[in-house]
Amino acid sequence: MLTCQSLWRDCVDCFSNTVSSETFQRWFEPIRLETFENNVLTLAVPHNFFLEWFEEHYGNFIIEIVRHNFPANTDVKYIIYTEQPAISVSAEKITKKDKNNKFSDFIKANFDDPANISGLNPSYTFDSFIVAGNSPNSIAKNVSMSVAEKPFNNAFNPVFIYGGVGLGKTHLLNAIGNDIRNRFPEMNVFYMQASVFMDKFINNITSNKSQEFKQFYSSADVVLLDDIQFLKGKQGTQEILYHIFNTLHHNHKQIVFTCDRPTKNLSQMGGMQDRLISRFGWGTSVGLYPPNLETRMAILKSKLTAAKRDIDPIVIEYIAERVDSNVRELEGVMSTTLANTLYQDNVDISCVQKIIDNIVANDSEVDRISYAVAEFFNLTIEDIVGKSRQKDIALARHIAMYLANTYTKCTLQKIGALIGGRDHSTVKHAIDNIRKLISTDPDMRKKVSMFEKNLSYNKKNRN
Ligand code: ADP
Ligand code: MG
Numbered sequence: 506m507l508t509c510q511s512l513w514r515d516c517v518d519c520f521s522n523t524v525s526s527e528t529f530q531r532w533f534e535p536i537r538l539e540t541f542e543n544n545v546l547t548l549a550v551p552h553n554f555f556l557e558w559f560e561e562h563y564g565n566f567i568i569e570i571v572r573h574n575f576p577a578n579t580d581v582k583y584i585i586y587t588e589q590p591a592i593s594v595s596a597e598k599i600t601k602k603d604k605n606n607k608f609s610d611f612i613k614a615n616f617d618d619p620a621n622i623s624g625l626n627p628s629y630t631f632d633s634f635i636v637a638g639n640s641p642n643s644i645a646k647n648v649s650m651s652v653a654e655k656p657f658n659n660a661f662n663p664v665f666i667y668g669g670v671g672l673g674k675t676h677l678l679n680a681i682g683n684d685i686r687n688r689f690p691e692m693n694v695f696y697m698q699a700s701v702f703m704d705k706f707i708n709n710i711t712s713n714k715s716q717e718f719k720q721f722y723s724s725a726d727v728v729l730l731d732d733i734q735f736l737k738g739k740q741g742t743q744e745i746l747y748h749i750f751n752t753l754h755h756n757h758k759q760i761v762f763t764c765d766r767p768t769k770n771l772s773q774m775g776g777m778q779d780r781l782i783s784r785f786g787w788g789t790s791v792g793l794y795p796p797n798l799e800t801r802m803a804i805l806k807s808k809l810t811a812a813k814r815d816i817d818p819i820v821i822e823y824i825a826e827r828v829d830s831n832v833r834e835l836e837g838v839m840s841t842t843l844a845n846t847l848y849q850d851n852v853d854i855s856c857v858q859k860i861i862d863n864i865v866a867n868d869s870e871v872d873r874i875s876y877a878v879a880e881f882f883n884l885t886i887e888d889i890v891g892k893s894r895q896k897d898i899a900l901a902r903h904i905a906m907y908l909a910n911t912y913t914k915c916t917l918q919k920i921g922a923l924i925g926g927r928d929h930s931t932v933k934h935a936i937d938n939i940r941k942l943i944s945t946d947p948d949m950r951k952k953v954s955m956f957e958k959n960l961s962y963n964k965k966n967r968n
Contacts (some may be wrong), residue, residue, distance in 0.1 A: 634680055
């Protein structure tokens with residue numbers, strides 16, 4: 506074995522003299538010599554994906570070098586590391602692969618469905634993510650597709666996808682994960698809501714398992730973390746994420762984040778470590794914006810095709826023209842309209858307008874207002890709808906209620922329900938308070954009128 510090791514060292518020298526230092530580090534350093542018996546050199550590599558890629562690109566090269574240093578009729582065989590097995594996307598596979606896998610207990614304790622720990626929603630794919638016309642959202646989709654095609658050693662890592670409520674962040678993130686799983690079944694892909702990641706972290710700290718938690722997530726090939734704004738003020742979770750990020754990034758593993766705002770607004774929001782924010786911005790940031798008219802039409806048509814239903818084109822156009830703030834809302838109006846056609850023969854424009862007025866538009870308009878107010882005051886939407894009585898948060902909440910009352914058709918009761926489950930007298934008090942401030946405080950007058958301008962500007966410019 507000694508001579509065999511020194512022959513292998515000679516091979517390693519040849520590799521490092523021939524390929525670039527980065528390639529050497531990534532593809533040759535992880536290879537370990539296992540045995541040399543009966544003229545077969547057995548080498549161990551980290552996981553199947555590594556093996557596939559390596560054999561395709563360097564298989565002949567390695568045989569050539571090995572045969573130059575070992576006997577000329579030597580064959581090369583590969584196995585996967587045994588002492589540190591790769592985690593497969595399927596826990597079933599993991600259990601079969603290695604019963605003593607050190608992660609299996611962690612999986613059992615942390616995942617309700619150990620057979621599917623990737624957390625991906627299979628119906629969110631690139632095919633069903635529609636971008637039509639010259640929508641700026643094509644950039645986010647193209648970057649996401651490039652990452653899925655090559656989730657290693659690409660120029661985009663990490664990807665940071667930002668955008669408001671219902672614009673497709675979760676859909677796109679899942680589409681990346683699903684596509685990677687189809688292309689590279691052996692890669693370990695994890696999708697997770699940041700709030701779920703935080704809960705799991707807290708559970709593991711309390712059971713003194715934070716080291717295992719870190720090791721587990723650091724062993725992934727692709728980590729997709731949704732809605733990272735939820736980590737605001739959660740120092741412990743941010744700390745662990747920072748370390749996991751560093752390990753993954755150092756090992757050229759793909760990371761994709763989504764957030765309700767761009768990184769520059771994230772630092773203004775406060776409660777998020779600067780060093781983490783700076784890492785979010787290391788790779789590529791792409792925004793998702795309210796869909797243009799062509800996209801809205803295309804989404805509605807594709808939903809109808811998927812549901813094998815048909816409705817009057819005038820109705821489709823009517824919905825597409827009016828329901829313009831986000832896709833969730835568009836889907837809501839469409840499904841309610843379809844449901845109405847089941848028990849009503851004539852679903853005409855006036856019926857659809859009622860659906861828009863009464864069911865969806867108002868809710869999302871209030872959400873949109875709350876979101877705009879939160880962003881302006883560097884707060885999160887959770888602050889606005891939460892229970893905090895902190896002065897600046899309460900004032901922002903009052904402004905949101907005032908604007909919702911002025912700009913939507915919602916009743917005070919409905920506004921209260923949408924903004925943190927408050928009753929109608931609380932909303933009335935908030936509106937009176939802002940009216941009084943507008944009449945006495947020029948600064949407040951300026952702020953409110955700025956919101957008013959923005960709200961009508963956004964409405965006009967969405968097409
Ligand atoms: P976000 O995470 O940004 O709040 P989601 O990804 O949950 O938004 O999207 C809300 C709904 O709209 C989902 O059902 C999603 O499939 C759909 N959706 C969003 N964008 C598109 C799009 N471009 N094409 C088709 N469906 C979309
Ligand atoms: Mg989402």
